[in-house]
Amino acid sequence: MTDRFDDGFKPSPAPRVAPRTDQSRHPVILRASAFGVAGILSALMLTAVVPPIVADQSDRAVVDAPVMLLTSPISGQVESLTATSGGEVRSSDRLAQITNPRLDRTTLISLQEKADDARQKLDATRAKHQSDLAYVASLDQEIASQADQLKAQLQSQIEELRARVAQSAAMSSEKKAIVDRQNRMVARDAASAEMLKPTEQQYAAALHDTDAQNAKLNQKLTQLKALNAGIYVGEDLVALNMLGQKRRDIDLDARRMEIEEKQQSAMLDDLEGLLKSESARLARLAAADVLSPGSGRVLAVGAETGRQVSAGDTIASVVDCDKRFVVAIFSYRQGESMKPGTKVRIEGGGYRSGTVSAVLPKTSDKVDERFAVPFPQTERRELYVMITPDAADEKPAAEPASAATPACTVGQWVTVTRDNGIVPSMSVTWRRLGHLVASLADLDPAAPDEATRRAGVAKLDEALRSPSAAQRSQLDEPWLPVSSAVSAQ
Template sequence: MPENVDRSSARETGAVSQTNRHPMILRVSSVVVASILSLLMLTAVVPPIVTDQSDRAVVDAPVTLLTSPIDGEIDSVAITPGRTVEAGDSLAQISNVRLDRGTLISLEEKAAEAREKLAAAQGNRDSDRAYLKSLDSEIANQIEQLKALFQSQIVELRARVSQSESLSAEKKALVDRQSDMVSRDAASIYMLKPTTQQYSAALHNADAENAKLNQKIAQLDALEKGIYVGDDLVAIGTLVQKRRDIDLDEKRMEIEAKELSAVLQDHERLIAAERNRLETLAEANIRVTTAGKILNVGAAPGRHVNAGDTVASLVDCDKRFVVAIFSYRQGQSMKVGTRVRVDGVSFGSGIVTAVLPKTSDKIDDRFAVPFPQTERRELYAIIAPDIRTDGTIHPEAAVQHEQPTSCNVGQWVTVTKDDGIVPSMSVTWRRLETLMTSWSDKKDPLQPNDRNETRRETGRSMLASAFRSASQAARQSADLGGWAPRTDAVVSR
């Protein structure tokens, strides 16, 4: 009986102790959860207040739009997103079979017509030249014949003149003798009168022969000088006049041929230019203008594009920069030239090149990622990579997971002034990831590279998903949802 009493009292004591233990576990659990939440809130709120630091920063870069120069269908695309290209590399091949060749056909018809007219004008000119040669030969022959004729006539007329002068001298002597006889009354006056008339006739005949001689000499001189006057020169004058008409027509044909030749050359030049234009519009090879990485490709084989349509966008990785948001209080110390630390990318540090307020809500298509939205009393800090670094890389940047987008464009980073002391939670998680990854590499160094890489990626992904989800719940903002950039793959915070 006493044993039963002792057992019942022992059960009651155990039940009381278990009842007192459960509230203790709840209190301890509550304290632990509250401590963790307080720690998260403290690490999320205190660093931005104590230090000049911003987790609202994204890697950006200028974008070059590669457009189609012609209308047509895309035959082939030689690039893919994320590929590094150099200036002059082929991007895509475009062909256009639906070209309007009406202008070329019209120009070719005009050129053919001008060519026919030119051939006709040249034929007429050559015919006139041949006719002129025959006329020149005929005129030269007739001139030689007329010269010989005139020279023979001149010789004959000179003989006649001499004969007339001799007859005149005889008549003059007879008149003188009869006049002497009449003066001595040896002869009658009536006998002198006929002799005087004969002498006068002989003088007139001599003058006539002299006139004929002078006329022939003048005609010969005129013939030699190219003056065709007189009945004997009518035929040759007609030939010369006809030659002048043919010569004028030949010159007119020459001028017309030159004009038609100039017109034909103009048409041929226009035809060549039109053919070059059609060749340019028929096929085009889009080439990269500057070196960089392909951000996205908006074309596929078989797609019809118009001139000016964007085929692909190119990111100039050499000109990448970081856009960070700071408050006006923090911006007072973030002046141009300030050196900052950039956690999350390979270059590790940078220099502030500009501090700008937000002036417009429009999206700037010149950059790969739209600038993040700002709240009241906030501004942008533009940070360029520090090109004066000695090439060393921060430990956390050495194992930073590279994003699938071009040269880290669209990747969220943390920007801290160099003299900052208290790091943010994102920096802390990143350093912890780096530490655990390096520890894992040291623990198993003999594994193959692919297995190390797989383990490293898995560990980083698990840590990042756990730590960032916790920190995101503590400092999530209402307007951060509109920060999605235009890139195909962007790491969101």
């Protein structure tokens, strides 16, 4: 049995022991690797932290320009749209037409009804006023005719009374002569005293008759004077007095109608003014044109034909290409060296040089809304430097706007370097180093063809073990159209 065991299993050979020289070499290699990695990390940290603080160069700069948001003045439907992304526009060009056939006309109908009622009341008041004036005129004619008749009648009565007064005065004189003769006869004892008394009574009656006739004459003269003054007093003037009272009543009613006519006319004028204003308001709300306030280029279009929009919705945004500028981010330590008036060099965007126009410590969302592209986000102790391109570089070669190239290079990232600058930006340095290595490997990083780019994306997906088609499509899409679309919203 022992022989069987020995025959079936053979002992394995002893392991080979490494020489002592190899074992003593491993710690040295590990230590050297650790020092190398630490040195590389230290160099990376120093180049990532120290240069941005004192760098005279920044690639966090973007071409920007003021933007004009064209909004819909009314709610309605986009009837026509002529604005196209990247198209040139001039001042007062019609970019869109908004129509709204569904308007609330309740106020207009109510105003029309009130205006019709006021117009009818005004017509009725005018007719009543005219009829009162005509009635007053007829009463004036009747009163004048009757007054003339009464004046003639009173004049004849006055003449008669004057004759009677004269007759009474003559009779009084006759009675007085008789009384005087009888008094002389009584004084000579030619007649008795009883004979004198009847004569004296007749003389007194004649005097009283003269006074009565004078009173009647004065009464008729007073009536005639009052009649000439339009005052009707006396029994003979009762009918004329009634006509005069009626005339006064109708005249007062005519004056009241005149006042009501003025009130109704003023009310109708107010209603017609409101009606005209409401009609003009509805006309403005029924259709409106979206006009360009100035010349420029359409950056983005936020509507389409047939779309329902509300008042204030953005139809399109127009960028003023003549007022382009560059906004760059620098450290706060460079604020003194990047003061206004400093000359800088610009790489990209068709520019070569520019001048610092302003330095801003920060910005806000409200300020960003006034420009085509939002300002880049700053970190702590960083500031914005506004740069105006030089006159020779303000109008670079025009390129057609596309998804990859926005209108007049707005939104394009550029590199800004201060003249006579010493410390470069590490991100720019690393990028240029990568381009140098790629050029040494016979690759053209500035203009890679589509096949090379897709091959690089495929290799990157394979290396990261993420063969997702959605991620590859996201890598294929350019970032600039997305950013420009976000800024346009």
